[in-house]
Amino acid sequence: TEEKKQLETPYINFNKLFEWKMVTTWPPNFPVVGEGCVMMAKWVETMSGGRLKIKVYGGGELVPSLEVFDAVSSGAVEIGHGASYYWAGKVPAAQFFAAVPFGMNAQQMNAWIISSGSIALWEELYEPFRLLPMIAGNTGVQMAGWFNRELNTMDDLKGLKMRIPGLGGKVLSEAGGTSVLQAGGEIYTNLERGVIDAAEWIGPYHDYLMGFQRVAKHYYYPGWHEPGSVLEQMVNKDKFEALPTDLKEIVRAGASKLNEWMLAEFDAKNSLYLKKLREEEGTDIRKLPDVILRELKKISDVMLGDMAQGDPIIKKVYDSFTAFRDQIKPWSDISERAFYNDVLGQ
Amino acid sequence: MHLLTTISEKIDALNEYSGRLISWLAGIMVLVFCFDVAMRYIFNVSFASVFELEWHFFAAIFLIGAGYTLKHDKHVRVDVFYGEMSAKKQAYVNLGGVLLFLLPICVVIIKTSLLFVYNSWIIRENSPDPGGLPARYIIKAFIPIGFSLLLLQGISLALKSLATILNRVNIKEHE
Amino acid sequence: MNEVWALVLFGLIFIFILWGFPVAFTLGGLSVIFGLIFFDADFFYLVALRIYGTMNNFVLIAVPLFVFMGIMLEKSGLAESLLETMALIFGKFKGGLAVAVVLVGAMLAASTGIVGATVITMGLISLPTMLKRGFSPELATGTIASAGTLGQIIPPSVVLVLLGSVLNVSVGDLFTAAVVPGVALVFCYLAFIVGYAIVKPNKAPGMPEEEIRAFRERGITGQVIKAFVLPLLLIVAVLGSIFAGIASPTEAAGVGALGATLLTIMSGKFNLDVLKGVMRETTHLTTMVFTILIGATAFSLVFRALGGDRFLIQLIENSDLSVNAFLFVVMLAVFVAGFFIDFIEIIFIIVPVVAPIFAKLGVDLVWVGILLALNLQTSFLTPPFGFSLFYLKGVAPKHITTGQLYRGIVPFVLIQLAFLLLVVLFPEIISFLPNLLKK
Numbered sequence: 001t002e003e004k005k006q007l008e009t010p011y012i013n014f015n016k017l018f019e020w021k022m023v024t025t026w027p028p029n030f031p032v033v034g035e036g037c038v039m040m041a042k043w044v045e046t047m048s049g050g051r052l053k054i055k056v057y058g059g060g061e062l063v064p065s066l067e068v069f070d071a072v073s074s075g076a077v078e079i080g081h082g083a084s085y086y087w088a089g090k091v092p093a094a095q096f097f098a099a100v101p102f103g104m105n106a107q108q109m110n111a112w113i114i115s116s117g118s119i120a121l122w123e124e125l126y127e128p129f130r131l132l133p134m135i136a137g138n139t140g141v142q143m144a145g146w147f148n149r150e151l152n153t154m155d156d157l158k159g160l161k162m163r164i165p166g167l168g169g170k171v172l173s174e175a176g177g178t179s180v181l182q183a184g185g186e187i188y189t190n191l192e193r194g195v196i197d198a199a200e201w202i203g204p205y206h207d208y209l210m211g212f213q214r215v216a217k218h219y220y221y222p223g224w225h226e227p228g229s230v231l232e233q234m235v236n237k238d239k240f241e242a243l244p245t246d247l248k249e250i251v252r253a254g255a256s257k258l259n260e261w262m263l264a265e266f267d268a269k270n271s272l273y274l275k276k277l278r279e280e281e282g283t284d285i286r287k288l289p290d291v292i293l294r295e296l297k298k299i300s301d302v303m304l305g306d307m308a309q310g311d312p313i314i315k316k317v318y319d320s321f322t323a324f325r326d327q328i329k330p331w332s333d334i335s336e337r338a339f340y341n342d343v344l345g346q
Numbered sequence: 347m348h349l350l351t352t353i354s355e356k357i358d359a360l361n362e363y364s365g366r367l368i369s370w371l372a373g374i375m376v377l378v379f380c381f382d383v384a385m386r387y388i389f390n391v392s393f394a395s396v397f398e399l400e401w402h403f404f405a406a407i408f409l410i411g412a413g414y415t416l417k418h419d420k421h422v423r424v425d426v427f428y429g430e431m432s433a434k435k436q437a438y439v440n441l442g443g444v445l446l447f448l449l450p451i452c453v454v455i456i457k458t459s460l461l462f463v464y465n466s467w468i469i470r471e472n473s474p475d476p477g478g479l480p481a482r483y484i485i486k487a488f489i490p491i492g493f494s495l496l497l498l499q500g501i502s503l504a505l506k507s508l509a510t511i512l513n514r515v516n517i518k519e520h521e
Numbered sequence: 522m523n524e525v526w527a528l529v530l531f532g533l534i535f536i537f538i539l540w541g542f543p544v545a546f547t548l549g550g551l552s553v554i555f556g557l558i559f560f561d562a563d564f565f566y567l568v569a570l571r572i573y574g575t576m577n578n579f580v581l582i583a584v585p586l587f588v589f590m591g592i593m594l595e596k597s598g599l600a601e602s603l604l605e606t607m608a609l610i611f612g613k614f615k616g617g618l619a620v621a622v623v624l625v626g627a628m629l630a631a632s633t634g635i636v637g638a639t640v641i642t643m644g645l646i647s648l649p650t651m652l653k654r655g656f657s658p659e660l661a662t663g664t665i666a667s668a669g670t671l672g673q674i675i676p677p678s679v680v681l682v683l684l685g686s687v688l689n690v691s692v693g694d695l696f697t698a699a700v701v702p703g704v705a706l707v708f709c710y711l712a713f714i715v716g717y718a719i720v721k722p723n724k725a726p727g728m729p730e731e732e733i734r735a736f737r738e739r740g741i742t743g744q745v746i747k748a749f750v751l752p753l754l755l756i757v758a759v760l761g762s763i764f765a766g767i768a769s770p771t772e773a774a775g776v777g778a779l780g781a782t783l784l785t786i787m788s789g790k791f792n793l794d795v796l797k798g799v800m801r802e803t804t805h806l807t808t809m810v811f812t813i814l815i816g817a818t819a820f821s822l823v824f825r826a827l828g829g830d831r832f833l834i835q836l837i838e839n840s841d842l843s844v845n846a847f848l849f850v851v852m853l854a855v856f857v858a859g860f861f862i863d864f865i866e867i868i869f870i871i872v873p874v875v876a877p878i879f880a881k882l883g884v885d886l887v888w889v890g891i892l893l894a895l896n897l898q899t900s901f902l903t904p905p906f907g908f909s910l911f912y913l914k915g916v917a918p919k920h921i922t923t924g925q926l927y928r929g930i931v932p933f934v935l936i937q938l939a940f941l942l943l944v945v946l947f948p949e950i951i952s953f954l955p956n957l958l959k960k
């Protein structure tokens with residue numbers, strides 16, 4: 001009835017203009033994700049006939065990258081863009097809405113969040129912070145990373161020093177490796193000089209720009225730790241409520257369009273730069289051995305299970321996540337997987 | 347007058363004490379860094395908590411050190427004119443500077459950062475990294491604590507400047 | 522409309538900074554007052570977030586470590602004996618000490634990319650010696666402040682990493698391309714110092730005749746070994762730990778700090794009071810640097826929120842120019858902006874706007890990146906907000922005035938601009954090494 005009432009509202013004040021600021025966790029102009037946010041602002045402005053203008057700030061411009069959550073939550077800024085695993089210290093359960101090791105890929109995450117109703121869970125997690133989360137982008141399957149050591153058996157992970165933050169890093173640590181935290185700007189130098197043996201970043205496009213092909217011997221796939229990282233748009237609820245009905249829908253539409261565009265752009269750019277890496281740079285691109293993936297999956301399952309046991313809120317999200325993964329896997333097997341293996345593979 | 351001097355002296359003592367105490371972290375930080383390097387290079391282990399401890403120490407040093415450094419007048423000034431001024435004129439600059447600039451920035455930062463700490467405390471914020479340090483609100487609390495110490499030291503500087511301005515004997519000696 | 526107030530804010534800061542109250546609080550205080558007038562108090566929540574961002578910035582953490590190392594070296598007397606011995610080897614060669622400073626600065630630049638750390642370290646260990654040996658305060662401070670900025674162009678460099686991400690070019694490409702111009706710039710500084718010493722020998726003296734004679738009579742080799750061995754061990758420890766992949770550039774500063782402490786112990790000058798003194802001095806200098814950064818962060822937040830950045834952007838965007846004219850306008854804007862705001866802000870404000878235009882014009886973005894990096898070096902040096910100058914002022918003896926610092930920096934800024942022009946005219950300076958490596 002609320003919806004009906006709103007639709008029947010005869011009058012929208014078309015003279016009222018809104019000027020919003022958007023803060024993002026990405027460096028200004030950051031390929032794909034940063035660019036996408038700027039495009040989203042333009043779409044919203046056009047769709048609203050100029051009634052809602054959004055000025056986009058890169059990480060560090062208005063607030064530091066990792067303070068986006070607090071900035072939007074406080075209401076000092078109306079809207080933000082990031083990924084929910086950055087807030088693992090605040091809302092641990094929200095990580096499932098970005099990426100967890102051996103989780104789901106972009107298509108499956110979209111299905112879980114958009115069509116299985118789990119967006120309500122996500123909204124519930126952010127409610128105490130007066131934030132409204134929206135799905136607004138996906139990186140697609142990432143790469144496992146750059147290695148200066150060949151990986152054949154689990155023993156090769158022993159003592160491996162790798163830049164891999166978050167849950168992926170924890171899995172590596174439990175497999176006998178070392179997750180090394182460091183400043184983003186030092187990754188290249190540290191990899192070049194051997195302070196670390198390996199580093200994961202994103203995918204061929206972004207990795208190529210970082211120049212990792214010059215300082216690492218092998219480029220391994222697939223990105224088991226980030227199989228399809230969801231990017232989020234978060235809106236301050238009070239600011240959102242203050243919008244007229246049509247602008248609210250336009251903000252949602254902007255996120256939705258961004259979600260579609262980013263994955264398309266990632267896939268297009270990554271495929272182009274994979275070719276460049278292969279043909280121009282002669283990069284040695286390899287698949288992680290099955291035995292390693294299998295063991296890492298075991299470790300990861302135990303780890304995520306333990307996390308869920310320790311916290312009822314995480315458990316709720318974890319249960320929804322694993323239930324949906326169990327549900328979609330048989331379908332993915334005979335649709336996507338069969339297509340990749342038997343149709344595209346021909 | 348005597349009361350003001352006493353207040354000023356008490357503040358000075360507080361900042362001298364906290365500054366000296368926090369300065370130990372500078373030495374400890376060096377050791378922690380070397381420990382981190384040695385553990386990774388020799389034993390192939392690395393701790394998220396140690397990495398975070400490093401910047402926690404660093405942050406604590408410059409936040410708690412702010413008032414201490416003001417007490418020792420080690421904050422950089424552009425002294426093109428200030429260097430040529432009489433003690434009384436310098437006292438006017440300092441009194442005016444504290445009232446116009448130092449107090450507003452301290453009050454605003456203390457007020458907003460208390461909210462920042464509170465927001466972290468009610469959710470018991472931890473490190474986003476597995477194995478990182480718990481209780482982020484502790485290091486965040488160093489912002490309001492540091493700026494409170496700075497605010498106090500500003501008050502002490504204002505009182506001392508006021509004393510210089512009012513104390514005619516002192517001025518005559520300088521002229 | 523508000524943009525005008527952004528300029529007024531800037532003008533007031535310019536005036537009040539000369540008033541003589543500490544720079545950090547003048548910057549921050551005025552900005553807060555302006556912010557309170559134009560925005561609600563909630564807005565300042567962002568200042569708290571920005572301070573927290575400074576606290577967990579892992580690149581800047583090298584500053585207190587290098588400061589610790591610098592002060593420890595100063596207390597041990599090792600730095601002084603190293604520099605003096607170097608100068609004695611140069612003998613009557615005028616300006617020898619300044620040459621030594623530039624060379625050491627270049628070595629530090631190759632190990633780190635933090636300007637504040639290099640300037641403070643160099644200021645602590647070499648300024649007193651240079652002044653004692655009769656160098657003019659202008660030449661001494663100018664040499665140190667500008668040698669300190671070399672870390673931004675000689676890789677690894679924070680500026681190049683940021684530029685790479687904003688220009689959307691490979692950081693590795695930028696690092697490779699920066700090597701030749703970085704080294705060439707070192708030679709430009711050296712050429713200037715040598716030339717200056719020839720023209721004005723009294724301002725850049727060699728060592729006194731009798732000391733050189735005494736030095737030679739005592740037997741050069743023994744003294745050189747004595748003066749060089751310990752500090753060289755330290756340099757090997759710092760640089761070696763970086764190049765051997767033992768420590769990251771940040772961590773190497775920590776290794777250096779411990780190394781300096783061990784050297785002081787070996788030279789018998791260590792005791793608890795020395796340690797306490799070093800730690801307290803480190804606290805003062807670290808606080809001095811980061812309080813300025815906090816003041817600056819409040820300023821740039823308010824400046825940006827008032828729309829002050831739009832002026833610069835409109836100036837650039839509205840100019841429908843040829844490639845060369847556009848390049849000139851951008852370089853001028855960056856140089857002028859460098860007087861007022863720090864390099865990170867410039868990179869974030871201007872570069873995202875001009876990068877797509879350069880790309881459209883078909884200009885090599887790596888070349889643009891190096892030009893920008895060279896240009897941005899001046900932002901550390903140009904008054905009134907030259908951070909290099911503030912940092913050096915913080916460690917200089919009391920009698921060194923801000924005016925002397927301002928005068929001392931002029932020739933180096935001119936060298937920088939001349940070199941920039943050279944790279945514009947001869948892009949081969951940049952493309953030479955990358956092309957060679959590609960073959």
Ligand code: NA
Nearest residue numbers: 630633675677
């Ligand atoms: Na460097």
Ligand code: NA
Nearest residue numbers: 859860900906
């Ligand atoms: Na400047």
